[in-house]
Amino acid sequence: MKILRSIPELKAYREKLVDSVGFVPTMGFLHDGHLSLVRQSKADCDHSIVSIFVNPPQFGPNEDFNSYPRDIDHDLAMLDAAGADAAFLPSVDEMYPEGADTFVVPGKIAERLEGAVRPGHFRGVATVVLKLFNLIQAQKAYFGQKDAQQVAVLKKMVADLNVTVELVVMPIIREKDGLAMSSRNTYLSPEERQAATVLYRSLKFGESLISAGEQHADVVKQKMIDFISADKLARIDYVSIADQASLEEQTIIGKPALISLAVRIGRTRLIDNSVV
Structure with a gap:
């Protein structure tokens, strides 16, 4: 599995790929729910790229950005075993260089439910996902149904902004007692x-x-x-x-x-x- 840490590395890798590319965006600390997305990407596409990036703009001031669980070595081992072809691990400065101040602002669909409780959350989600879509140029991108509003917001963004990627939504993966994996x-x-x-x-x-x-x-x-x-x-x-x-x-x-x-x-x- 190729490990890519910068945008130039990612672009150089992507330019060499032929045929279809699947993309799985994650914030890391992976579990079987994430791996189900990777496996589906592997089944559907010739190449599968996974990103691991804890995205600061989608966290509110009193939320858990600093304490959000991270274990990159374990994540990479899981992705390698699952057959991912490449992992993109950018830094915050790589994704948001000094002076970057352009954001995607979703509409009313992002103002309800999670959006009402977490103001600005989907602005951060939509911005980073669109940046990743632009960089990776995948034919298909894979998301879990657990984040149902995120899926709805991103579907609207893809339609409204004419983004040429197919969103594939996969079922919630649960523990034996029903708790959704998270x-x-x-x-x-x-x-x-x-x-x-x-x-x-x-x-x-x-x-x-x-x-x-x-x-x-x-x-x-x-x-x-x-x-x-x-x-x-x-x-x-x-x-x-x-x-x-x-x-x-x-x-x-x-x-x-x-x-x-x-x-x-x-x-x-x-x-x-x-x-x-």
């Missing part, structure tokens, strides 16, 4: 780790209410809130039932609908979702 799960104490399953259990509870015929979104959301609130370690940021494409909240549940939630377990903020 780099931030490492923050959880053993007691918190057990409590964190309330996210998945509440999603399944919401799905069951809808399957049983409940069509009123507010009723399902309130019952899910009550379900989560019964756990003493859980604090809810939001529970949403929205149109999957626009993320506008639904009154009467239509399909496809995205049930999504953000819950703090202790000091750790976790997100999850399902589509009905």
Whole structure:
């Protein structure tokens, strides 16, 4: 596996590639969810490039940029074993040289849910992803469904800005007890780790209410809130039932609908979702 640390190195490597290229953007501290994206890229494309970059502009002033888990050596070993052809590991200065002040500002789809709780988050996400798309010029880029709003924001950006890349969205990879795999799960104490399953259990509870015929979104959301609130370690940021494409909240549940939630377990903020 080729390790590339600068933009000139990446460009020189990319110029030599023929046939199709798949791209997997990550922030590192990889798990099986990330590797599922790499494996799909390998299956679909002739060459697969993975980026590892913890992107400062998508973190708020009181968020965990400095403490975000990092283990580059372990990440590279996992990528090599998964068959990635190249890993791009730029520095912050490489991606944002002095004087850089142009950003991508997403529209209304980025103002809801995560965007409302984390102002500026998707501005940072959209900017770095577009920069990476421009540098790597992949035919396909792979993202996980766990970050459902990120997927929706990036799909809108690609369509609105005529970016010539196909976004491939892969299913959420879960632990045996249903907890969605996330780099931030490492923050959880053993007691918190057990409590964190309330996210998945509440999603399944919401799905069951809808399957049983409940069509009123507010009723399902309130019952899910009550379900989560019964756990003493859980604090809810939001529970949403929205149109999957626009993320506008639904009154009467239509399909496809995205049930999504953000819950703090202790000091750790976790997100999850399902589509009905």
